[in-house]
Amino acid sequence: MTYVLIPGAGGDPRYWDLLVDELHTRGHRAVAVPLPAADPDAALPEYAATVRAVVDTHPEVVLVAQSLGAFTAPLVADHPAVRLLVLVNPMIPAPGETPGDWWAATSHAQARAAYAAAQGRAPNADVDPAVDFFHDVPADVAARMHDGPQESDAVFVRPNPLRDWPHVPTRVISGRDDRFFPADFQRRLAADRLGVHPDELPGGHLLALSRPHLLAEKLQSFTAGQKRKSGRGIRRAPMLPGPSRPVGRE
Known part of the structure; x- marks a missing residue:
């Protein structure tokens, strides 16, 4: 079984480096896919084609997607090699919903503001990578990631060809x-759109950087569950359509 790892915004495969090392230590194959995120002409179809080309070279695959990568993963999960789809802190899409539409459709801004207020932080502060993403990532690891590639606008505005969730076991x-x-926001979204309850780990948005050991353990437990033909976590609920007005990005 090979873990094929899809990065989030920016498409930087270095995000997965620590997790790849952890999985290799456990005797697993793992491949992090670089996405053409900086290409103004590349969007979800091109991202999916890039990932599919990697999946083509492996007989059995666990597809793992971080955040924005959850928009790409279901476009590839119908591949016959894919045995399991795992979404990590994901932007779970509805059919036809673009990443730009997703923010308003899910009421993300309200959820983020409420959580910030509950923690005593400014609820309407602009997104600050140090505060929102890297707050629990070791400083030396964070320093290596700040010069990563940027995401072009194309993926947020071009159409999403997803018409239904693929019939493959899906975990969050x-x-x-x-x-x-x-976490409350993610629980609601996973229940509403996939009919599943997330498995939770301590840590923030960038679990592969802050908790690679725990993330590898969790992925390994899912693989064992697949070998036992466990059905837990399979998407069952219908997905909901989203509105058409983009409000932000990740």
């Missing part, structure tokens, strides 16, 4: 301390 992993996608 949430960071209990995620400031950008608060």
Whole structure:
């Protein structure tokens, strides 16, 4: 079984480096896919084609997607090699919903503001990578990531070809301390759109950087569950459509 890892915004495969090392230590194959995020002509179809080309070279795959990568993953999960789909702190899409539409459709801003206020932080502060993403990432690890590639606008505005969730077991992993996608918000979204309850780990939005050991353990437990033909976590609920007005990005 090979873990094929899809990064979030920016498409930087270095995000997965620590997790790849953890999985290799456990005897697993893992491949992090670089996405053409900086290409103004590339969007979800091109991202999916890039990932599919990697999946083509492996007979059995666990597809793992971080955050914005959850928009790409279901476009590839119909591949016959994919045995399991795992979404980590994900932007779970509805059919036809663009990443730009997702923010208003899910009431993300309200959820983020409420969580910030509950923690004593400014509820309407602009997104600050140090506060929202890297607050629990070791300083030396964070320093290596700040010069990563940027995401072009194309992926947020071009159409999403997803028409229904693929018929593959799907699991969600949430960071209990995620400031950008608060855990309550993720629970609601996973229940409403996939009919599943997330598995939660301590840590924030960037679990592969802050908790690679725990994330590898969790992924390994899912793989064992697949070998036992466990059905827990399979998407069952219908997905909901989103409105058409983009309000932000991740």
